[in-house]
Amino acid sequence: MDKVCVEDRSGAPTEPLLHRFMGVDLELAAGVLVPREETELLGRTAVGLIEGRIDNPLVIDMCCGSGNLALAIATHIPSARLWACDLTDETVALALRNAERCGFSSRVRVMQGDLFSGLAGENLEGQVDLIVCNPPYISTQRLESDSAHLLDNEPREAFDGGPYGISIHQRLVRDALAYLKPGGWLAFEFGEGQHRQAAALLARARGYEPARFAQDAAGLPRVAFVQKRPDA
Structure with missing residues (x-):
């Protein structure tokens, strides 16, 4: 995993360390999750759902x-x-810098809020072609035991998915x-192992077609993708 180097030995600021994700070089920062390789599966799935199928798609990350x-x-x-959209000052500031670094400030709007509350006033209701999300999905208990090392350099809110690891997924x-x-x-x-919970959440919502899943390199389902029903 890449780490962020803030100063050199003289105390002068250094150039930010970059991390490559799906061919895009991203700045890293303390207090923000470092993108994992497995999340590229979500990115590739998302691109495949709309690339060449929808003109001028509207997308929420x-x-x-x-x-x-x-x-x-966007690339x-x-x-x-x-x-x-994200919750904390640190993530929003970093996403804004990365959008500017990539030259996408005019196409990627970065908003702050608790899930969809950050999009209030954007008039996106009923207009969006794709919503993509990599939410926290580690249970609080596990995060405080065998996964506690993740908190050494990255924020709790990036990992803590509540008692069963799916609190954010439910919302x-x-x-x-x-x-x-x-x-x-x-x-x-x-x-890993949460695909049945994901399928149950989607079925209970009563607004989606049957869930489908993308598998990682080990053959494990790690990404759910589903369409909103026409009558929902």
Whole structure:
């Protein structure tokens, strides 16, 4: 994993360390999740859902972190317009810097808020072709035991998915329906062994077609993608 070097021996600021994600060089910063290689599966799945299929797609990257998914989608689909949203000052500031670094400030809007509350006033309800999200998905108990090392350099809110690891997923699945157009796509990452929970959440929402899953290199389902039903 890349680490951020803030100063050289003289105390002078150094150039920010970059991390490559789906061919995009991203600045890293303390207090923000470093994009993982497995999240590229989510990015590739998202691109495949809309590339060449939808003209001028509108896309939301929820829990955007450094902006890696939004900027990768913007790179691969030049006609896409995107909104990237996250909760903390650190993530929003970094996503803004990365959007400027990539030359996408006019196409990628970075917003701040608790999930979809950050998009209030953007008039996106019922207009969105794709919502992509890499939410926290480690249970609080596990994060405080065998996964505690993750908190050495990265923030708790990037990992803590609540008692069962799916608290943010529950809100995402429920609230995304208001923003997706009929036939619009929701795609999100989840942890190993959580695919049944993901499928159950989507089924209970009663607004989506049957869930489909993308598998990682080990053959494990790690990404769910699903369409909003026309009558939802």
